[in-house]
Amino acid sequence: xxxxxxxxxxxAVSAIVALTILFVPGLSDTIEREMLTFLSTxxx
Amino acid sequence: xxxxxxxxQALGILLLIPVVxxxxxxxxxxxxxGPSILFPGGELVSGDLYTGPEPDWSFTREIPTIELQLxxxxxxxxxxxxxxxxxxxxxxxxxSSFLGRLWKHWAxxxxxxxxxxxxxxxxxxxxxxxxxxxxxxxLDGVGxxxxxxxxxxxRQTIEAGNTWIFELAPRGT
Numbered sequence: 001x002x003x004x005x006x007x008x009x010x011x012a013v014s015a016i017v018a019l020t021i022l023f024v025p026g027l028s029d030t031i032e033r034e035m036l037t038f039l040s041t042x043x044x
Numbered sequence: 045x046x047x048x049x050x051x052x053q054a055l056g057i058l059l060l061i062p063v064v065x066x067x068x069x070x071x072x073x074x075x076x077x078g079p080s081i082l083f084p085g086g087e088l089v090s091g092d093l094y095t096g097p098e099p100d101w102s103f104t105r106e107i108p109t110i111e112l113q114l115x116x117x118x119x120x121x122x123x124x125x126x127x128x129x130x131x132x133x134x135x136x137x138x139x140s141s142f143l144g145r146l147w148k149h150w151a152x153x154x155x156x157x158x159x160x161x162x163x164x165x166x167x168x169x170x171x172x173x174x175x176x177x178x179x180x181x182x183l184d185g186v187g188x189x190x191x192x193x194x195x196x197x198x199r200q201t202i203e204a205g206n207t208w209i210f211e212l213a214p215r216g217t
Contacts, residue, residue, distance in 0.1 A: 006053050010060055017061055018068040028072050032080055
């Protein structure tokens with residue numbers, strides 16, 4: 001993939017991820033809960 | 045060569061997704077009513093505002109973390125609480141390093157600013173004044189109370205500036 005196309009893809013992926021987290025109800029809480037579960041299981 | 049380029053690009057996307065997700069979660073929580081476990085929050089709004097005589101703070105010995113909100117800048121975070129001789133304190137470690145000061149920037153702001161703060165403990169908000177304690181015998185008791193968290197902090201490490209201690213004093217003292 002050419003650099004220009006790759007950068008466009010990065011911007012698009014970033015926008016989709018950010019907007020999904022911001023506007024899908026409960027998603028941010030779910031992600032944080034899963035992160036905490038992961039950290040509490042694996043962090044020492 | 046082309047395969048390596050594609051692999052690197054795919055790796056970049058895979059790294060980009062969690063980074064954007066973390067930044068978005070932090071942004072999303074910036075005006076929340078208090079911090080989450082991982083991210084700072086905004087103004088503490090809910091909960092009764094305590095008025096009356098100075099409480100018996102001994103109950104905080106059983107509490108692992110409280111919510112601390114600075115008035116300037118208006119942001120909140122979870123933090124350990126220490127109780128010694130009827131007074132309550134909070135600590136900020138790693139303050140002798142650049143990274144520590146960057147990480148615990150709230151402590152620098154509290155020390156440089158007016159120190160006005162609100163803490164929420166068990167759902168009740170208390171208006172307090174952060175007063176940094178740099179030296180003195182009361183740090184012996186504060187250091188001892190850090191054992192609650194398995195910390196090796198002592199009066200010496202506090203007076204050396206490695207750990208900053210703030211008393212959560214009543215307003216106007």
